[in-house]
Amino acid sequence: MEMELKTVEENQVASISHIGPVEDMGEIIGELAGWIMQRGLQITQPPFVVYYTSPLDVPPQKMEYEVGIAFEGDANEDERVKIKIMPKHKVLFTLHKGSYAEIGPIYAEMMQQIMAGKYEMIGAPREAYLNNPGEVPENELLTEVIFPVMDLKDCGNPENATITENPEESQEGSYYKISPIGYVKRNDMGTYLEINDKYIPGLKELNNFSHVMVFWWADKIENTEYQNMLQTYPPYSLDRQTGVFATRAEYRPNPISVTTCKIKDIDAKTGVINVMGMDAFDGTPIIDLKPYIPSFDRVKEPKLPKWLSFLWPEWMHEQ
Structure with a gap:
């Protein structure tokens, strides 16, 4: 084929x-x-x-x-x-x-x-x-x-993004340290989250939830140039320039991404969480996990622009 x-x-x-x-x-x-x-x-x-x-x-x-x-x-x-x-x-x-x-x-x-x-x-x-x-x-x-x-x-190609503003590379203000709690792993069997030993106790009771929100750091495009990109042409609408805050693009001032995943199973001893729906690369640092709670995280009547309605419908059946 x-x-x-x-x-x-x-x-x-x-x-x-x-x-x-x-x-x-x-x-x-x-x-x-x-x-x-x-x-x-x-x-x-x-x-x-x-x-x-x-x-x-x-x-x-x-x-x-x-x-x-x-x-x-x-x-x-x-x-x-x-x-x-x-x-x-x-x-x-x-x-x-x-x-x-x-x-x-x-x-x-x-x-x-x-x-x-x-x-x-x-x-x-x-x-x-x-x-x-x-x-x-x-x-x-x-x-x-x-x-x-x-x-x-x-991915991360400067030709696919537009720098409309270029803030000073060194800005005054507060800086925060973020440490990975684990890493995304991919193999022929699927995708799983490997949590570092010191954070494994934090997984207690997570197995009672069906889904987890995974916050991850897009480290492969972590550089000053990409963090200064404020407008881009997203891959799902290549001729439509949008602000980065109106996209799910990884290149943004702080390259933080979030994916809601279905939990298949959790090994509480090794800190391995088998998931479905994770869209990060192998080796991507995980910075936080939060359980998906419908009363907080679900929107009853969302609105999407017409140019997203086929690729990202208002509702997509779970994998």
Whole structure:
């Protein structure tokens, strides 16, 4: 299987969110295409589906996905159809020819490539359907399998950020010492947090929580140049300049990042916490852990800009 990296340009998209079997997808695509054409708008790209859940994790009736079709023209969204922006971003993709039922192994192979350390996912995977199953035989179906990613060779590249202000390198004020309590570790079996011996007693009762908020220090880009970057083009919207405080980028005045992870298990004797969803490099210093508590940490009705709504939906099913 041949995988390639490409840049997807920004597009205006009409979309319908759905919970139910993937077999409903064809009918929804037809409904969405009809909605666009009834308004005299021009469809510019093949339909696609963003998958927020996996058939390996949920039953068919609980599959969560969003059908989208890019178009040109002016239209107002309604209760059923939403108008969103697919931002400019990079994707790892491959072309599959054949039955939709044969696509599953492709996901596994692409995830293996990502886990190998060349790329980092920045959004939910999607499929673009380049022809119609009603017009070609099953073995002639063409499907593009797409993973939004950041190419890690670009991480910390000054060309991807803009220094709009350059404060004095030496500033008067207070300075604080931060000491790692442990490190992120990755291997073929997954990701875990290795807590230093002196801090292991602090893990008592953490095993009774389902999730932990991991605060980590982005040490690979810890330098004065990156700490002075106040505006950047984030990897999930490459043509949209934003302030660093409106991004999750690691380059910021203090390179502190936070990830909420599912706890798989904790070895209280060795200080090893097996987690899911950690997005830091192997060897990244951990500076703090806090239990995830819904009454404090969950927002009931969050709002996201339209250009983030496909890559970072308001709600994504847990891995």
